[in-house]
Structure formats: structure tokens, C-alpha cells
Amino acid sequence: MNELDRLSPAEARDLIRRGEWEKPTSGLANGYTQGNLVVLPKELAFEFLLFCQRNPKPCPVLDVTEPGSAVPALVAPNADLSVDIPKYRVYRGGEMTEERTDIKELWNEDMVGFLLGCSFTFEHALMNNGIPVRHIERGWNVPMFKTNIQCVKAGRFEGPMVVSMRPIPEKDVVRAVQVTSRFPSVHGAPVHIGNPESIGIHDLYQPDFGDPVQIHEGEVPVFWACGVTPQAVAMHVKPEIMITHAPGHMFITDIRDEKYGVL
Amino acid sequence: MNELDRLSPAEARDLIRRGEWEKPTSGLANGYTQGNLVVLPKELAFEFLLFCQRNPKPCPVLDVTEPGSAVPALVAPNADLSVDIPKYRVYRGGEMTEERTDIKELWNEDMVGFLLGCSFTFEHALMNNGIPVRHIERGWNVPMFKTNIQCVKAGRFEGPMVVSMRPIPEKDVVRAVQVTSRFPSVHGAPVHIGNPESIGIHDLYQPDFGDPVQIHEGEVPVFWACGVTPQAVAMHVKPEIMITHAPGHMFITDIRDEKYGVL
Structure with a gap:
């Protein structure tokens, strides 16, 4: 294990938040679960959560924020989903319009963030x-x-x-x-x-x-x-705005991988 | 096993739908999963689904209907949640106002039905x-x-x-x-x-x-x-209308118990 492996999730997110890590997150804070991000307007949130509920294998929900909040209270109560991911992709009407290193000004009171489990x-x-x-x-x-x-x-x-x-x-x-x-x-x-x-x-x-x-x-x-x-399916709906992580640039939770083992 | 044990889920629901079974469902269609019912207005559905998502141990969601539909498409696509349960309880403003054997006329386009796993x-x-x-x-x-x-x-x-x-x-x-x-x-x-x-x-x-x-x-x-x-928690919100099954009078799904085993 090197030093990056041994960072705590909070330390790794801090590095990302300060703009000192803009690369993929694989290998950061080893042993802690990383998640996929999908941000959608409130108006689509119930249907999207229902879609995840009905398709738990491709869409395993780890956490959902309250509308307007960027705090994933279950998996990282001190984190901020609008700045703690190294790279985001913004889609408008189903087309990617930009990549950014934070989405602070896009996260208005209408936004709901979904964190989904990933294969890591x-x-x-x-x-x-x-x-x-x-x-x-x-x-x-x-x-x-x-x-x-x-x-x-x-x-x-x-x-x-x-x-x-x-x-x-x-x-x-x-x-x-x-x-x-x-x-x-x-x-x-x-x-x-x-x-x-x-x-x-x-x-x-x-x-x-x-x-x-x-x-x-x-x-x-x-x-x-x-x-x-879920990203492909959400894109198909062509929401006015949808934000995801950039591939490989995941959100690092406070939860150890083993905690998700059911037995 | 007696004859009631051996009924298929569809046969058991048909008995209930025809009004020929108004008793608890324990022992009917043995080996098939039974579920708790909570019906809420659409306006509360996202928050309630989110609550279940965040509290999966007390609130394990088996199925959620589309708003206005009484069909649990995942667990019993030919069933009707408004008539296939032997006894319902209707709560208004958090108070139980009546018990009924069907809720056909109460299930308007605003209603969302939740089926939750039960201990059987x-x-x-x-x-x-x-x-x-x-x-x-x-x-x-x-x-x-x-x-x-x-x-x-x-x-x-x-x-x-x-x-x-x-x-x-x-x-x-x-x-x-x-x-x-x-x-x-x-x-x-x-x-x-x-x-x-x-x-x-x-x-x-x-x-x-x-x-x-x-x-x-x-x-x-x-x-x-x-x-x-979840019933206690929902009641606390005092929704204008909420409908549940009466204790022990469950919904019988088409899914075999063993299908819910993760391994």
C-alpha cells in the first residue's frame, strides 16, 4: 500500500475538494466503497428512485440526498457531492455540454443527488x-x-x-x-x-x-x-439537466466495502 | 398440507377478491411471499420511498405501483391491490376511520401503493x-x-x-x-x-x-x-388519506419465498 491507499475517505475527499486530485479515484482510500453519481431535478426524482428500486442489480442505491441538499447523509455526512468528486459531466437535453471539477453553482434547491454502488x-x-x-x-x-x-x-x-x-x-x-x-x-x-x-x-x-x-x-x-x-436510461429521457461523475472519477464514501456484505 | 396451503397465489387472491375469504392470510398459498400494504397520495410517495430506501431493515420494499395504478407489476402483474386483500384499514389525518374489504372506489389517480416484505x-x-x-x-x-x-x-x-x-x-x-x-x-x-x-x-x-x-x-x-x-411513521405525518392492510390480512404475491434468498 502506498500513501494514497492509506488516506482516510475524508482526507481523500479533502484532496479532491482543494483541487489537488483531478484523476480517477481507483486506489484512493483503499477498502472504502466508491459510488456513481447521478444528479437530477426533483421533478424526475421519484420516477428515477422507482426505476432503481425495480432494477436493483444495475441500479443499487447507496444514498439519495434531500432535494436541494448535496450531503449524502447516510454514507458520508460531512461530504459535499457538489465539490468532492474530481470530475463531473453535465448533460442538457441528453447531450453532454461540459466537464467540470465542481458543480457548486449548478446545485440549486431543485437538485436531488443519487449515489449508486459501483463494481470496485x-x-x-x-x-x-x-x-x-x-x-x-x-x-x-x-x-x-x-x-x-x-x-x-x-x-x-x-x-x-x-x-x-x-x-x-x-x-x-x-x-x-x-x-x-x-x-x-x-x-x-x-x-x-x-x-x-x-x-x-x-x-x-x-x-x-x-x-x-x-x-x-x-x-x-x-x-x-x-x-x-441508469445513466444511459436517464439520458434517454433527455432531462433539462442531468449531472454525473466522469467515468472512473467516483465519490468516496465513509463506508468500508465489507459493510455492504450481507453475510 | 391442506387444500388452502396448496392454492396458487392467483387462486388465493381470486378467493379473496370474490369475498369468500375475509380472514388472515397466514397459511394460504404456502411458500409464496406475502406483503404489507401502504397506500399514500402521490405527493408523499417520493419521501416515503426515500424513507424506505434509508431504512431497508424495517421497510423492505417489494414493489411500488405507478401513481394511479393498483397493479404490483413486479410481484403479481395480474393482481389488483384494491380488491385482493381480505381486509383494509383507512386512516384520515392519522386516525383510523374504517375497515373495508375493498378500496376500489378510494383508489384514485393520485394513489401510490407500496408492498413491503413481511416476517412470514x-x-x-x-x-x-x-x-x-x-x-x-x-x-x-x-x-x-x-x-x-x-x-x-x-x-x-x-x-x-x-x-x-x-x-x-x-x-x-x-x-x-x-x-x-x-x-x-x-x-x-x-x-x-x-x-x-x-x-x-x-x-x-x-x-x-x-x-x-x-x-x-x-x-x-x-x-x-x-x-x-413504516405504518407508524407514516401515521405520524397525518396524511389526508393513508390505507393499509388490516393486521395479518396480507397481500399474496406470485413470488416464491426462496426467490428472495440472496444466496
Whole structure:
């Protein structure tokens, strides 16, 4: 572990808040859960929360702010979601209009912030169990694919589930299911194992997002629901304004990964 | 198993809908999950869903209807929440004003129905593991207590957690934790084991709701979050109108209990 690993979540957020860290957050404050951010106007908040409720695998909710507040009271009561993330993306009418390092002046009394679990937590659990995670070994983005699995609709929110793929050695597949099942708050168990065609994925080497990774002899492609799903679905609604973290630039909570293990 | 045990959920709901079953639902369509009902005006729905989100142990959400619809699309797409429960209670301004066997004419376009997990599911799991559940053996209501554990506030919704108590033989306490941990959607693991004083319960033989049950030598009182919590909290807000099931008269879903096991 280096010094950045050992930062407390509050120290890491402070570094970010002071503008001294504008890079991806992977490796910061190791062992603490990081989350995806989606900020939407109050008018869409109930439907979006309902969508998450109905689709807990792609949209595992860690925290929701009170309308107008940028404080994630459950997972980091001293944090400020408008300044504690290294890079944000602002979408207007479904189009990205800018990237910023804070969104203080955009967070008006109409805004509701959603923090959703991310795969970092279960990937740590896999690695702690000796199960290799190829894209991390390579320093790449995980490959992500749109599937033919439709999310359950909620109001205006609907669309296909996006999944991430990790090649898992045959001997470790059962353990990978067990390990990730412990963490339903961060995508949980896989949604599919073994046959990409049947969930509408025709070429594993042409992901819709992220980088392709090689599948070796004796490995099985295993698919987990992905946190890109709610962003894609929200974008489809073309809200007047929507703000997210920039990919890899996550929010660091005060909650230890292991706290999200159900057993 | 008798004939009522073996009814399918649809058959049981049909019996109820035709007015041929106005009694508690325990034992109907065995093996299928039953749920608590809370119906609130749309204006309160986001805050209530947020409250449930922040307090998943007492308020495990199984399904939420679209505003105006009485169809729980996730757990029983052919059901009608306004007629498929044997007995309802209607509260106006926080006071119970009537009990009815249907709420068809009250379910206007402003209504949102919430189905919350109930303890039947994890009690079946305990009994399937050979762990005795005293109040069921006796045919009584489970004893329930207000605690000094404050729920996490959401908008206008706040208040103490209500828990249910089951005396568990010392040798079975660990197994009881394991078994109920599998079912986070129906209250999940206990919230306290062993020392009622420290959660604000001073006399185990004077429950706030339900019937007192005896704790034998060699047994430990174990406390689970209780589905009465969200009703108590919602009542406190004194909504213009709120409708719930009558105690024990639950909604029968199409989902098998085991489907809610996370592993």
C-alpha cells in the first residue's frame, strides 16, 4: 500500500475538494466503497428512485440526498457531492455540454443527488479471493455491452440493461458467484454466465463501452449488471439537466466495502 | 398440507377478491411471499420511498405501483391491490376511520401503493431449519416493541424503529442470524440480540403491539426490524388519506419465498 491507499475517505475527499486530485479515484482510500453519481431535478426524482428500486442489480442505491441538499447523509455526512468528486459531466437535453471539477453553482434547491454502488467493491472481493480480474491487471476499462435484457420500466425511465464482462477461470466461477452474491448493494451476483449470444451480445471483442479484454482457454465470460445502465436510461429521457461523475472519477464514501456484505 | 396451503397465489387472491375469504392470510398459498400494504397520495410517495430506501431493515420494499395504478407489476402483474386483500384499514389525518374489504372506489389517480416484505418469509425459513418460533406454535401475534433506535429521517417521515421479538434457543442463535441474513428483502438479519434494555425495551412481557410470549431458560431474546415501523411513521405525518392492510390480512404475491434468498 502506498500513501494514497492509506488516506482516510475524508482526507481523500479533502484532496479532491482543494483541487489537488483531478484523476480517477481507483486506489484512493483503499477498502472504502466508491459510488456513481447521478444528479437530477426533483421533478424526475421519484420516477428515477422507482426505476432503481425495480432494477436493483444495475441500479443499487447507496444514498439519495434531500432535494436541494448535496450531503449524502447516510454514507458520508460531512461530504459535499457538489465539490468532492474530481470530475463531473453535465448533460442538457441528453447531450453532454461540459466537464467540470465542481458543480457548486449548478446545485440549486431543485437538485436531488443519487449515489449508486459501483463494481470496485465486488472486484476487490474477487481479488481478495484470489480470482483474477483481467482489465485491472491490464490497467484498462472493463468491457461493457448493451444487452437484450429490458429493465423494468418506471414512469419515463426505460431501456436495456448494460452489463460488464469479466473472464473467469472455470474453476473459480462458482466462487465468483458466491463472493459477489454477498454484495447486493454493489451489483451483486452475475446476471449471466457463459453464453453471450443469449443476452444479445454477438462479439465479445467489440464492447459498446470500455476496452476489449482477451478470454483465455479455460475461462468463462461472466456478466454483471453495470452502473452505466441508469445513466444511459436517464439520458434517454433527455432531462433539462442531468449531472454525473466522469467515468472512473467516483465519490468516496465513509463506508468500508465489507459493510455492504450481507453475510 | 391442506387444500388452502396448496392454492396458487392467483387462486388465493381470486378467493379473496370474490369475498369468500375475509380472514388472515397466514397459511394460504404456502411458500409464496406475502406483503404489507401502504397506500399514500402521490405527493408523499417520493419521501416515503426515500424513507424506505434509508431504512431497508424495517421497510423492505417489494414493489411500488405507478401513481394511479393498483397493479404490483413486479410481484403479481395480474393482481389488483384494491380488491385482493381480505381486509383494509383507512386512516384520515392519522386516525383510523374504517375497515373495508375493498378500496376500489378510494383508489384514485393520485394513489401510490407500496408492498413491503413481511416476517412470514423469514419465519418459514427459521422453521425449515428446525428453529422453533414460539408465537406461531401458540397461534398468537408476535410481540412488538418501540425501541430507542431512531430511523433515518427522510423529508417529513421520521420516528423510532419498531422491532419484533422471538425467543431463540442459545444453540440456534448463530443459525438464526445466518438463515435470516439470506433474506434482506423481508427484514433480514436481527437488529439486536440479547440485551433488550440497550435498545430501550424495559419489560419483555409488556409489548407495545401483539401478544407477550414466554422466554424459557436457555433462550435468548432476538429482535428483528418490524414492518409496523413504516405504518407508524407514516401515521405520524397525518396524511389526508393513508390505507393499509388490516393486521395479518396480507397481500399474496406470485413470488416464491426462496426467490428472495440472496444466496
